[in-house]
Amino acid sequence: MTGMANDVSDILPDFVRGARSDAERRAVASAIALPAHVVQAKGHGHAGTAMAMAPLAHVLFQRVLRHDPADPTWEGRDRFILSAGHASLLLYTQLHLTGYGLELADLAASRSLDSRTPGHPELGHTPGVEMSTGPLGQGVAGAVGLALAARRDAALHDARVWDPTVFVLAGDGCLQEGVSAEASSLAGTLGLDNLVLIWDDNAITIDGGTEIAFGEDVRARYRSYGWRVIDVADARDLDVLETALRDGAMRDGQPTLVALRSVIGWPSTAIGGTPAAHAGGFGAEEVAAVQAMLGFAPDAVLEQLVEPDALAWARQAIERGAALHADWDRQRSAWASANPEAARRRAALEAGSAQPGARGGSDPDAGDALALLDAIELPEQGTPVATRKTNGVVLQRLQQWGGLFGGSADLSGSTNVAVPGSAVSAIEPGGDFVHFGIREHAMAAMLTGIALHGLWRPYGSTYLAFSDYQRAAMRLQALMAAPVIHVYTHDSVAVGEDGPTHQPVEQIAALRTIPGLSVIRPADAAEVVAVWRRVLEQPDGPVALVLSRQDIPALTDASVRHADAAAGGYVAWQHGDGRAVAILATGSEVHLAIEAARRLAAEGIAARVVSMPCWEWFEQADEAWRDAVLPPALRARVAVEAGRGDAWHRWVGLDGRVVSIEEFGESGAGAAVLERRGITVDAVLAAARSAIAR
Amino acid sequence: MTGMANDVSDILPDFVRGARSDAERRAVASAIALPAHVVQAKGHGHAGTAMAMAPLAHVLFQRVLRHDPADPTWEGRDRFILSAGHASLLLYTQLHLTGYGLELADLAASRSLDSRTPGHPELGHTPGVEMSTGPLGQGVAGAVGLALAARRDAALHDARVWDPTVFVLAGDGCLQEGVSAEASSLAGTLGLDNLVLIWDDNAITIDGGTEIAFGEDVRARYRSYGWRVIDVADARDLDVLETALRDGAMRDGQPTLVALRSVIGWPSTAIGGTPAAHAGGFGAEEVAAVQAMLGFAPDAVLEQLVEPDALAWARQAIERGAALHADWDRQRSAWASANPEAARRRAALEAGSAQPGARGGSDPDAGDALALLDAIELPEQGTPVATRKTNGVVLQRLQQWGGLFGGSADLSGSTNVAVPGSAVSAIEPGGDFVHFGIREHAMAAMLTGIALHGLWRPYGSTYLAFSDYQRAAMRLQALMAAPVIHVYTHDSVAVGEDGPTHQPVEQIAALRTIPGLSVIRPADAAEVVAVWRRVLEQPDGPVALVLSRQDIPALTDASVRHADAAAGGYVAWQHGDGRAVAILATGSEVHLAIEAARRLAAEGIAARVVSMPCWEWFEQADEAWRDAVLPPALRARVAVEAGRGDAWHRWVGLDGRVVSIEEFGESGAGAAVLERRGITVDAVLAAARSAIAR
The missing domain is CATH 3.40.50.970 (Thiamin diphosphate (ThDP)-binding fold, Pyr/PP domains)
Structure with a gap:
């Protein structure tokens, strides 16, 4: 039935199973209630997935993930990437509860300018965020790359100490995107067993139930890629989730898909399981009902949704992280002592990676x-x-x-x-x-x-x-x-x-x-x-x-200095003071420009050729350099590039001329196609004369 | 073993099975020999797949596909899309043999400027080509769209007469691309049983055997999408191929993958089955050997590779096509008589599709x-x-x-x-x-x-x-x-x-x-x-x-005429003669521009605002219109658009000013982000004053 996914009728009252203490249960209740409350209060945002996946995130951050809230970039940590980036409150809530420094006020300010809690997670903006996500599928593929690099690190440096597990949470959207399919296929071929992809199988997308466009058997697909599939029929049982994630993290030669049947917007009964749970508030009444269901006052304000005991329990993650970190420090020292050569190589690599100019590298x-x-x-x-x-x-x-x-x-x-x-x-x-x-x-x-x-x-x-x-x-x-x-x-x-x-x-x-x-x-x-x-x-x-496919000559008259090319643009050829006309070009077309400039020079025209290998760098160069390369008073300018030319007017203006290609090419010998599309010395010459004449 | 795919040792001498006459066998031999010969003669191009898939293409064009070489765009035809577009010679060879008008000289001229046989098939360039292909995966997804439209046509017009089968040939490359995965998943969900995807399972890509990056079980993957999979272990048996294609075309509720094990470059023994067979000539010696193996003189020239009897046999496709066409014309008439309402609706739609201005449509x-x-x-x-x-x-x-x-x-x-x-x-x-x-x-x-x-x-x-x-x-x-x-x-x-x-x-x-x-x-x-x-x-x-997400006002002072907007750019607001400064904008920013122009007008400055909904149309407008909208002498120009601005210099020049956004946005209320990124009336005003001052 479109619009209704998995059944929500049996979820009450035992809304979470497997909590080992009442405090833990209350912490989970907070993790569910917070997103519902925050989104309702703001009137926008995404609560449904953050609610339904709260037990999963809780198990990850409290039981499975090796992480240290006091040191979010600790080298020995496991990684968690939220590919379903719209569910950012899921992550922010755990970052609050486990002590990364995000406060309730940050959650309340989510999606506001200058908040630490933007609409989608942003790397470098919020401690504990491993990757910017939002465009669907990208987090899955990013996680595959991260797992690939991490496994190589462990293999090259003989060390389980450098062997994190990469967890990534994806929704139906992520798994419909081709980029995740491509990466998942490769992950299977490469046997990336340090990768656990958690699929929030909630059977709902924005436009309706997944059966409208996504009838495939995802589990069978992942098996066809060579993945192991672990099925979890109930996304609410902490012990079941823990077992699945731990099993998934086992190094058995295959990446793992943990397929997690869930109900979006759970435990809401009115909105849960429907596309309406994806975005926007559930309504004051329904949020009150959810809060009551979770043991909070129906009219509880934000601060009342995290009880002191529950927070204290959750913040034990800091101690747990510190212990893991200290233990890892010891392991790392032991590894370095036992593997001095590998340690030396890795340290050099680490130094080189940050600062390639320094002596570094695997050798x-x-x-x-x-x-x-x-x-x-x-x-x-x-x-x-x-x-x-x-x-x-x-x-x-x-x-x-x-x-x-x-x-x-x-x-x-x-x-x-x-x-x-x-x-x-x-x-x-x-x-x-x-x-x-x-x-x-x-x-x-x-x-x-x-x-x-x-x-x-x-x-x-x-x-x-x-x-x-x-x-x-x-x-x-x-x-x-x-x-x-x-x-x-x-x-x-x-x-x-x-x-x-x-x-x-x-x-x-x-x-x-x-x-x-x-x-x-x-x-x-x-x-x-x-x-x-x-x-x-x-x-x-x-x-x-x-880079060119075809051979191109060396710039014989220019002695290309690193500093010049690194400035993004420089004078590669000049006659006289080069102030009669400037011909700007990149790549293979620089040689056409020089040939045209030579012909002008033969007539006594002071032409200059500017090679502009990188606009962005040229923009960053200081003004004196830019003005020396392209004197503001020199308005007779031509640009030549074998591609679309509109933006070159930024450099040559209205009076300048752009020799470019404005339509698609055709099949034939490269030189013949270039000529037919007007990328010739004669065309540059004519453009230069026209620019001078204006 | 990397570099060697399926075994080629057992292919001789019975290189083709299932030919019903010697002439047919010789036609297949020609279809194999031609690409090998042409590519060797030119020194570039792609022969390997064209050779290996020659029996398949032969069966398609001679036995299965409903087509009419004399009328390549016959409405009743089946469709064949070559998603593996680099194998264009496969298609061109059939278009030659079955009488589409391509001659041997066209094949010999392939990949030359102005030839009818470009490197990859191009729609509109060569009769018989249904879609331009080359970028991998696109043909598969295009075929899914075509099948979807064709099935809708048949359903809406109660007619098997409008019910073609869409065949598409793809290689490993096409099936690794995410776009084909996305489309194939949807095809399964939608049950497009008029679609037959033929997979050339040659176990080779350019960089080596598919095991290096493509270890997945493709058949299982397609089953997971809800497709039927037909396995063909031998791509050389015409009868087996025919049966597979006919079975695949059956309307049983599922799209079909015909998985065809093949040896790229077959029947070459030296190059066949290796990545070297993908592109480039096989060498004179090896081509001579292949020609000999196929029953031609080792030193046969191009014209000798198509024997008169074989060509005559192959050209029977013209008669077959004419008969199919005539039969279909009768069916179509019968359908139109039996379903006058559907016929009227479809005719109206057809007319409307080509010419929406005419009375047309489903109602x-x-x-x-x-x-x-x-x-x-x-x-x-x-x-x-x-x-x-x-x-x-x-x-x-x-x-x-x-x-x-x-x-x-x-x-x-x-x-x-x-x-x-x-x-x-x-x-x-x-x-x-x-x-x-x-x-x-x-x-x-x-x-x-x-x-x-x-x-x-x-x-x-x-x-x-x-x-x-x-x-x-x-x-x-x-x-x-x-x-x-x-x-x-x-x-x-x-x-x-x-x-x-x-x-x-x-x-x-x-x-x-x-x-x-x-x-x-x-x-x-x-x-x-x-x-x-x-x-x-x-x-x-x-x-x-x-289009905007946010509400934007109506252009109150402009009476937007269709002709104006359809010209791509027009004066949407003006004070006096509007010759002091021109502010160019699109979309929501036109309103900012008008507000800025109003303020200038209050100071007596003759500002004009140009709304430019479509640059491409404006470029196509006649010069008089363009000069009236943007007088060449009016050089004080400003452009405003909430996006990257370099190309706007094409319209405002070096002296003009561009109010744009050059970096990424951030999370926050839309109006606040716009302001922070400098898209404000004040910014436009300042830019206008600066442009005027120059």
């Missing part, structure tokens, strides 16, 4: 990452080489450093990210690279999880055109400033024969719109190395490295 | 679509109303017309697309709307399939922030100029409390970068109605309707 004797970069021999002047190839050389060299971890979505050869070593697999958890499969979206989202783990800079690779599959994950990592490196090759219609579906046209412009993502398109081998230096030195958010 | 007596639009009563002046609400009214009214078909990704209430009627389901195939589930990507891709079916204008809806999940599908529909309507509500940080994950900032700018997509952001109820008129009148590609 510190190989020198630090920047020294490895410096040692790369650039191709001979006059030897054209694709920037994807130079990038491949960089990745191979950096393997010696060991501070990177990533792979490809089934294009390791074409994107030149194949590095020596072994692939990560169920039997090779410490492998060197990841075959993500043909799963661009999950790859991007898993890279976020690897970044959250924190030991390695994650990278992934595919064709630039397929960045379209990844944007939802990239946006979230930009929001978290996760320092992920996206390697995108085949960066224009110069891809050629594969045709318009594989030829990016709008992707560079579209990626530049994501706040906090640095889009970097180097123009030759030297720029590739130079931009990598900044990427390693300043891991302050995700970057997209946009 | 022609309700008047034509445009009349329905004209009859919508706009809110009282001074009554603020969210554009999503007005859009909802439009959708409800157009239900009477019946020319739209779509739904929502579990947000039908919030996006105001809930229309009266029943949901499509397994038992209600003719339902009025689709619950796509929480599957934004599959929704978008399925809308493409509905558009390809051609009877209805498809629409979908979600929050604007989640358009990020859909871009790969939107790009493909832009490439095909598929007239899909994307309804995106909650269009700025004014979303408020749900916070930055749900607040779009970069999406409007990012969508504008997709060539051929019209991004439309109306500023009030009148503009909503006006832009719908153009959307219905000119179905020339996908559109994104970007």
Whole structure:
């Protein structure tokens, strides 16, 4: 029946089973009542899942999760990711009850400007939040990446001390999203048995019962991925939940799905089990009824919903955490003594991860990452080489450093990210690279999880055109400033024969719109190395490295200095004072720009070419630099880029000219397609003359 | 073992079984040999899958598919979508052999500029191609949408005559992509038994054997979705293939997966079964060996690979198609005679679909679509109303017309697309709307399939922030100029409390970068109605309707004429000659702009406000209109939009000012977030003064 899910008629009066004391029972009652009360008081927010999953969250935070409320980023902790981010009150309530410093006033202020309790959990904003979530499915895929990194850590460093369990809570929405399906399939193949996915099987979505659009057998699906499935028929029994979670966390070679039948909005009888329980208040009367049912006064105010004894009981989590933490400190010391080499390697990695310029990496004797970069021999002047190839050389060299971890979505050869070593697999958890499969979206989202783990800079690779599959994950990592490196090759219609579906046209412009993502398109081998230096030195958010499939020459007349490329834009070629016209370009088009500028110079025109590998960096450069590169008085400006050009008017203005590609490409030889789409020296020349003439 | 898939040792000499004549056998031999030869001759392209799947394609085109080579768009045809688009030679070879007009010279010219045989199949470019494919997974989801539309057609019009079977061929890549998983799950729930998904189970991807990243049990997964699975252990036996396809096409309430074990690059022994068979030539020697194995001269040239008898046999497909077509014409006439009412309704729909301005729709007596639009009563002046609400009214009214078909990704209430009627389901195939589930990507891709079916204008809806999940599908529909309507509500940080994950900032700018997509952001109820008129009148590609969550006022001083809004930009408010400063804006920000302009006017400054609901349309407007709206000499310009602003410099130049949002939002009341992010009348005013002062 649409609109009604699991049966709620049998839930009373024994609303929670398995509490070991009255105080524990009262703590659970508080955890259920708080979200109902807060949402009703505010008139908006999501209470239904926070109520129904309160016993589960209670068991996690009080019985199962290794965590230390006094030190939310304790390295030895297990992880809990709330993929169903709208149920943020579920998490905030536990962070209050177990002593992370969130107070009732914070809960009451949820979803208000400057509160510590935003509508969806935000990493870095609230202690105890492991990942920003909200867009559905992303938390599941992030958890898979985190579990993958954690398992590699344990494998490479011979230590159960570095072996957390990753728990993730997902609703039907998360499991309908393709990104979670992709990641879950890979988790099964890789045998990530440190991962427990808890599915809130409440049979309800916003538009109605799940049967309207989600009739599949989720348990069978997860079994088909190679997961173990633990069925929990009753989400209200603490002991049953504890057993399921502990069983799920067992290292038996398979990730685990804990399928938890529940009733959204439980224990409300009027709203529970209906789509109306998803969002918004349940009504004053119904909240009063719920409070009464839970043993509170029907008219209890917020402060009365957490009784002193219950809070005192719940706050024992602090002592429990301190004990776990102290015990872990001892284990870690014992491990370090027994495994000095592994400890040294890991410490170096940890140092390198935060500060790649320092000596670090899995093989510190190989020198630090920047020294490895410096040692790369650039191709001979006059030897054209694709920037994807130079990038491949960089990745191979950096393997010696060991501070990177990533792979490809089934294009390791074409994107030149194949590095020596072994692939990560169920039997090779410490492998060197990841075959993500043909799963661009999950790859991007898993890279976020690897970044959250924190030991390695994650990278992934595919064709630039397929960045379209990844944007939802990239946006979230930009929001978290996760320092992920996206390697995108085949960066224009110069891809050629594969045709318009594989030829990016709008992707560079579209990626530049994501706040906090640095889009970097180097123009030759030297720029590739130079931009990598900044990427390693300043891991302050995700970057997209946009690289050519085709060979392109070296910038023969420019001696590319790291500082120049790292400034995002610099004068790569100039005649005279270069004040007659400026031609701005990125990547392969810089060479067209220089050729056009040379022809102008032959006529005595003082042209300059500005290579702008990264707009975002150029914006961050100081004004004096920017004005020197692009003198404000120099208004005859041309931009050339083999992609959509509107945003280039930011740099060239109304009077400037933009040589760009405004429509899709076509199948044919790359050079022929470029020419047909107007990316030619002649076009740049004509544009320059026109800009000068105005 | 990585790099080797299914065993190829037993394939000789009986390379094809089940041919009913030597001529048929020779036709199959040609179909295998042609791709191998062509790719080797060109040095690039994809032969492996085209070779291995040649018997399957042969059986489809010669025995199973209802098609008419002389009339590729015959309405009664079955559909075949090649989701594994890189295997385009598989399709082109059949289009040659069965007489669609592709010649050997076309095959030889494949992947060349202006050839009829681009690298990936392109709709509208090559007769017989049903959908542009290439980005993996999209063809599967498109096929699900097409099957859904076809089944609805049959259900609503009581006719098996309108009941094609949709076949789609996918590789491992397609099945690893989340978009295919989402669509397949929904296909199972909806019981689309007119859909046959053929999986080329060759156990190989580009980076190695599928075990490296795809260890799941695909058959079990599809069973978990509610699909029937037919296993074919040998992809070389024509009779076995025919039986499997015919069984798959049976209407038994479930979609069918035909799992076809194959050897990529078969019958090559040296390259077959390895990742090297995916792309590139097999080498002259190996191609010679393959040709010999198939009974051709080792050094046979292209023309010798299709023997006259074999071609004559294959071209019997033309007669077979003509007979099917003629028979269908008779059935159609009989149906029309027996079901005059259904025939009248369908004819009206067909006419309306192509030309919504004409009287049409499922209930022609309700008047034509445009009349329905004209009859919508706009809110009282001074009554603020969210554009999503007005859009909802439009959708409800157009239900009477019946020319739209779509739904929502579990947000039908919030996006105001809930229309009266029943949901499509397994038992209600003719339902009025689709619950796509929480599957934004599959929704978008399925809308493409509905558009390809051609009877209805498809629409979908979600929050604007989640358009990020859909871009790969939107790009493909832009490439095909598929007239899909994307309804995106909650269009700025004014979303408020749900916070930055749900607040779009970069999406409007990012969508504008997709060539051929019209991004439309109306500023009030009148503009909503006006832009719908153009959307219905000119179905020339996908559109994104970007709508507010919050109430916004009516443009009281502007009498919004359809022609103005349909021009993409017009003067919505003006003081004096409006030549002192122009303030450009879209959507909710138009009202801020007007308030700022009023204040300037109070000081005697001749300000104008330009509402620009659609940049793409404005670009297409004639120059005189554009110059009247934005006089070239008027250089004091300001743009205001609650999102990333770089591209607005295209309209305001270097001297202009852009009031925009360059970083993510935050959780809080919508109005407070807007203010904190600088979208205020004061900010617009200051920008205008600054622009004037320059």
